Amino acid sequence: MGVLLDREGELEALGTLIEDASAGRGRLALVEGEPGIGKTALLGAAAELAADAGALAVEARGAELEREFGFGVVRQLLERQVAGSPESLKGAAAHSAPALGAGEVSPTAGSDGFFAALHGLYWLVEGLASSRPLALLVDDAHWADEESLRFLAYLAGRLEGLPTLLVLGTRSGRAVSERPVLAGLANAGSAHSLRPSALSRGAVAKAVHDALGSEPAKEFTD
Numbered sequence: 001m002g003v004l005l006d007r008e009g010e011l012e013a014l015g016t017l018i019e020d021a022s023a024g025r026g027r028l029a030l031v032e033g034e035p036g037i038g039k040t041a042l043l044g045a046a047a048e049l050a051a052d053a054g055a056l057a058v059e060a061r062g063a064e065l066e067r068e069f070g071f072g073v074v075r076q077l078l079e080r081q082v083a084g085s086p087e088s089l090k091g092a093a094a095h096s097a098p099a100l101g102a103g104e105v106s107p108t109a110g111s112d113g114f115f116a117a118l119h120g121l122y123w124l125v126e127g128l129a130s131s132r133p134l135a136l137l138v139d140d141a142h143w144a145d146e147e148s149l150r151f152l153a154y155l156a157g158r159l160e161g162l163p164t165l166l167v168l169g170t171r172s173g174r175a176v177s178e179r180p181v182l183a184g185l186a187n188a189g190s191a192h193s194l195r196p197s198a199l200s201r202g203a204v205a206k207a208v209h210d211a212l213g214s215e216p217a218k219e220f221t222d
Contacts, residue, residue: 005203010194013087014046017165018053022121022133028191029192030185032172038196039169043137045169050135055165056081056128057064057135062143074121074150077136080213081128088127093121099147112130115149116155125155131162141168141182142175161169 004011010031017027031039047057060076065146079100082088089097092209128134138144138152156166168185169177172195174184185191199207200222208216 004038004045007038007042007045007196007197010042010196011045011049013192013194014042014048014167015049017167018046018055018133019048020136021135021163021165022053022055024163025160026162026164027192028156028159028185028188028190029165029167031167031169031192031194031196032175032176032186033196035171037198039171040139041139042194042196043139043167043169046165047135048135049166050137053133053135055135057137058138059137062138062140062145062148063173064143067143069099069145069146070147070221071117071151073138073141073144074151075100077138078121078124078128085128088124090145091127092123092129093207094200096124099151118151120149122155122198124159125164129164133165135167137166137167137169139169141170142179144182146181149179149185153181153185156188156190 014029017029021027031042033039043059047059050057050131058077058081060073062073066072082100085098095116097120098113111166125134125136127208139151141152152168159166170182170186176186205216205221210219
């Protein structure tokens, strides 16, 4: 992990949340801010901190052109884990198979079998987290498909007692308010909100110095 300037508070908070999750106290965190503020860097740091703590860190990213791909973000998170561990789909977790594209039509929000799929995905996550703590990190959550957002909300309401950290990176403002499910997650009392600020002048000067090898003029730093 490279040095993240002016992010000591956010990194400390993420470290504490990972410790809590590893101890069986599931946690939800939202990294919110404008484009380019450094949300992706913080999610990457969270993944490395989780891995260093012995957790399984799994990452996914929402994409504007893939919002109509039902359970697309969920598949990014869990499909590879299932492929490497077919026995994880036993028991109640078997109901998650349609959402992961296991030979059936993926259920859409409100359709028959949708809530069964959510229930199955929860038990899949529970099974994966039973062997080692789990960190699920979703960047650009404001572009996630509706089905995946609904599952993340379903999971967020059931994190208590689960050794799992769920971190969502999202743009702030309208990007959240226009997605009711994401807005509900952001406003949940259990959610830990991290809002990175713009870099200070000192951090900008250090970044320029580290990259170019000389001190920048004050006007350039400003």
